[in-house]
Amino acid sequence: MSVICPxxxxxxxxxxxxxxxxxxxxMLREHLAACxxxxxxxxxQDPAMLFARPFATEEVPEVDAKRILANVRTAVAFAETERRxxxxxxRKFASVAAAAAVFGALLLMxxxxxxxxVETAAVRPTPAAANGATAALQPVALATGTAEVEGVxxxxxxxxWSPGAGREEPRVVWIVDRGLDI
Amino acid sequence: MELVYSQSRDRQVSxxxxxxxxxxxxxGGEMVAFETLVTRKTTAVVSLARRIxxxxxxARDVAQMVFLRVxxxxxxxxxxxxxxxxxxxxxTNLSIDFLxxxxxxxxxxxxxxxxxxxxxxxxASDATRNAEDAELARLFETVSSRLSEKQKAAFVLREMQDCxxxxxxxxxxxxxxTVRNHLFNARRILRKEIGRLFPEFLRGRPLA
Numbered sequence: 175m176s177v178i179c180p181x182x183x184x185x186x187x188x189x190x191x192x193x194x195x196x197x198x199x200x201m202l203r204e205h206l207a208a209c210x211x212x213x214x215x216x217x218x219q220d221p222a223m224l225f226a227r228p229f230a231t232e233e234v235p236e237v238d239a240k241r242i243l244a245n246v247r248t249a250v251a252f253a254e255t256e257r258r259x260x261x262x263x264x265r266k267f268a269s270v271a272a273a274a275a276v277f278g279a280l281l282l283m284x285x286x287x288x289x290x291x292v293e294t295a296a297v298r299p300t301p302a303a304a305n306g307a308t309a310a311l312q313p314v315a316l317a318t319g320t321a322e323v324e325g326v327x328x329x330x331x332x333x334x335w336s337p338g339a340g341r342e343e344p345r346v347v348w349i350v351d352r353g354l355d356i
Numbered sequence: 357m358e359l360v361y362s363q364s365r366d367r368q369v370s371x372x373x374x375x376x377x378x379x380x381x382x383x384g385g386e387m388v389a390f391e392t393l394v395t396r397k398t399t400a401v402v403s404l405a406r407r408i409x410x411x412x413x414x415a416r417d418v419a420q421m422v423f424l425r426v427x428x429x430x431x432x433x434x435x436x437x438x439x440x441x442x443x444x445x446x447x448t449n450l451s452i453d454f455l456x457x458x459x460x461x462x463x464x465x466x467x468x469x470x471x472x473x474x475x476x477x478x479x480a481s482d483a484t485r486n487a488e489d490a491e492l493a494r495l496f497e498t499v500s501s502r503l504s505e506k507q508k509a510a511f512v513l514r515e516m517q518d519c520x521x522x523x524x525x526x527x528x529x530x531x532x533x534t535v536r537n538h539l540f541n542a543r544r545i546l547r548k549e550i551g552r553l554f555p556e557f558l559r560g561r562p563l564a
Contacts, residue, residue, distance in 0.1 A: 190543060192536050196520060203518070207488075221550035221557050222543040225496060225515040230489050231403050234416075239398045242416060246394055246423040250387075253428060 178205065179212055186216050189226060203227050280335060280346075367392065375439040383430045390430070393439075394423050400440075401447050407512040408451035408505075410497050418454050422447045437526075445527040448513065452505040495557075499549035503542050506530075510538035511546075 182205050188194045189202055206213045207227035216223035234242070335346040370378060370392040378396075381389035401422050406415035425446050433442055500508050506528060513519040513527060525532045550557050 192521065192539055200518070217557055220543065220547055221554075222546040224492060224550070224557060225511075225546075227492075227515075228518060229493070229516045231399055232406065232493075234399050234402050238416060239395065242398055242402075242420055242423075243391065243394050245420050246427075247391070249420065249424045250390075250427050253424065 175211055176209070179209060183212060183215060186219060186223065190220055190223070200228075376435055379430065379433050379439045379442075380435055382427070383433055390427060393426070397423075397443060401443065404444065404447050404512065404517060405451045405454075407493070407496070407516055408448065408509055409454050410501075414454060415451075418447070418451050421450050421454075425450065438523075441523055441526050444513070444517070444519070444523075445529070448509045448527050449529075452509055455505050455508075495550070495554065499546055499553060502545050502549055504538075507538045507542040507545070510535055511542040514539055 182202050185194060185198060185202055189199060194202065203226055206216060206223070213224070213227075216226065333347065366386075366388040370381070370389050373381070373389070373392075375393065375396070378389045378393045382393060398419060401419045402412070402415045405418040405422070406412050409415055409418060422443070426443065429446070433439070500511070503511065509528060510524055513524045514521075519527070521532050521535050524535045528535065528538075
């Protein structure tokens with residue numbers, strides 16, 4: 175028994191009530207780990223005091239630590255790939271939505287009167303420039319049907335819109351592929 | 357060749373950085389910094405998880421989940437706070453979730469048998485461990501099955517990880533008074549369980 179034992183024994187109750195400041199708590203824990211007499215006395219008062227001591231950290235064998243790191247590395251790579259795929263799907267959806275919005279806006283901008291329906295035709299219609307400005311402002315379907323593109327069957331319609339009727343304005347061509355599963 | 361050299365140089369630099377700096381680098385997407393953190397914290401996380409979930413094998417599974425969660429949530433890490441507290445919070449929550457799962461409940465029923473078997477077999481690694489610590493850890497695993505998950509986590513963080521009440525409150529996401537309640541109730545239940553299962557400790561039985 176050392177001179178510090180009686181002093182620390184007086185603080186058991188405060189320890190149990192969680193009323194000891196951190197430095198005293200650590201000092202008591204260190205002491206209980208080193209002094210069997212105090213530890214037995216504390217355990218006799220309250221067996222839960224058996225755990226009032228600094229526990230050595232249990233080392234993880236190197237081979238297990240390496241395995242954990244390898245598994246984490248794989249899981250992170252998998253999560254990152256999933257994240258990238260998710261992003262690209264979102265990007266694809268956003269671009270299709272933007273294209274649809276542009277298409278809608280173009281339809282609204284087209285002048286009233288005449289047949290405003292989008293025709294589908296297997297044969298390319300008369301060039302816009304030859305039909306005058308009104309015809310040139312309507313989008314027309316150039317072709318529709320099922321085609322084989324690089325071994326993949328597509329069900330698409332190709333539209334054309336020539337706002338400048340053959341003048342400097344560029345011709346707009348877009349493809350609506352109904353085979354896309356969005 | 358330059359890439360290999362550069363990566364090994366990065367690892368050397370990372371090994372010398374404090375946890376907080378590594379976490380900041382990992383937040384910026386630096387994988388080397390993240391892996392250094394994993395290597396550095398594996399022992400602490402496995403140790404904490406083992407005391408909550410009750411066995412080493414599950415603790416290693418939990419540790420892997422913890423580090424994956426760290427990577428996924430690293431953008432939320434605020435360097436104003438201690439990285440350890442943040443890490444322990446994730447580790448404790450995942451350990452509690454694991455303990456709550458039906459699988460782990462089934463294992464908890466067999467925990468006593470597992471501990472007795474482990475004691476009898478007394479593997480070579482036990483020989484290198486502090487015998488008293490090992491005996492107390494086994495005793496805790498046996499008597500702590502009556503504790504609620506939060507009581508167990510609070511007790512482990514206080515007595516075995518030596519965390520402050522405030523830190524435990526941050527880790528468990530509750531108030532300090534709640535932590536004190538958990539600790540008070542955990543001690544009460546442990547006292548009762550030790551008295552019931554191991555009365556010799558009440559008479560001051562010497563440890564191993």
